Amino acid sequence: MSFLVNLALGLLFGAGLVVSGMSDPAKVLNFLDLFGAWDPSLAFVMGGAVLVTFLGYRLVLARGEPIVGNRFHLPTRGDIDARIVAGPAIFGIGWGLGGFCPGPALTAVGLGATGTLAFIPAMILGMWAARLLAEDNAAPRTA
Numbered sequence: 001m002s003f004l005v006n007l008a009l010g011l012l013f014g015a016g017l018v019v020s021g022m023s024d025p026a027k028v029l030n031f032l033d034l035f036g037a038w039d040p041s042l043a044f045v046m047g048g049a050v051l052v053t054f055l056g057y058r059l060v061l062a063r064g065e066p067i068v069g070n071r072f073h074l075p076t077r078g079d080i081d082a083r084i085v086a087g088p089a090i091f092g093i094g095w096g097l098g099g100f101c102p103g104p105a106l107t108a109v110g111l112g113a114t115g116t117l118a119f120i121p122a123m124i125l126g127m128w129a130a131r132l133l134a135e136d137n138a139a140p141r142t143a
C-alpha cells in the first residue's frame with residue numbers, strides 16, 4: 001500500500017513539474033537571469049509550493065501520526081556546519097549552470113530532454129562523492 005501511495009504522489013509531483021515549466025531548463029535559466037531575459041513566472045510556482053507545504057505541514061503534524069507509516073521522520077539536529085552551507089551552494093551552482101535540479105531533471109528524462117544526458121550522470125557522480133566524503137568524515141580519527 002505504501003509503495004502505491006508513494007508512486008501516486010511521485011507521479012502527481014512530476015506532473016506538477018511539467019505543468020509549471022520546471023522541467024524546461026530554458027525557463028529555469030530565464031528565471032535565474034535577473035539582469036537579462038528574466039521570467040518571474042517560476043516565483044509564483046515556488047510561492048505556491050511554499051504556501052501548500054506550510055499549510056500541509058500544519059495539517060499533517062496536527063494529526064499526531066501519519067496515515068501511512070508508523071511515525072513522522074523529522075530532522076532532529078539544529079546546528080549549522082560546513083556541509084549544510086556547502087551542499088546548498090553546490091546545488092545552486094549546478095542549478096544555475098544546468099537549468100535542472102534533481103526532480104525536474106528526472107521528469108525531463110521522461111520528456112526526452114537532451115540536456116539530462118549530461119546532467120543525470122553528473123548528479124549521480126556528485127551524490128556518490130558526497131556520500132564518500134560523509135563516510136570519510138564520520139570515520140574515527142587515530143593519532
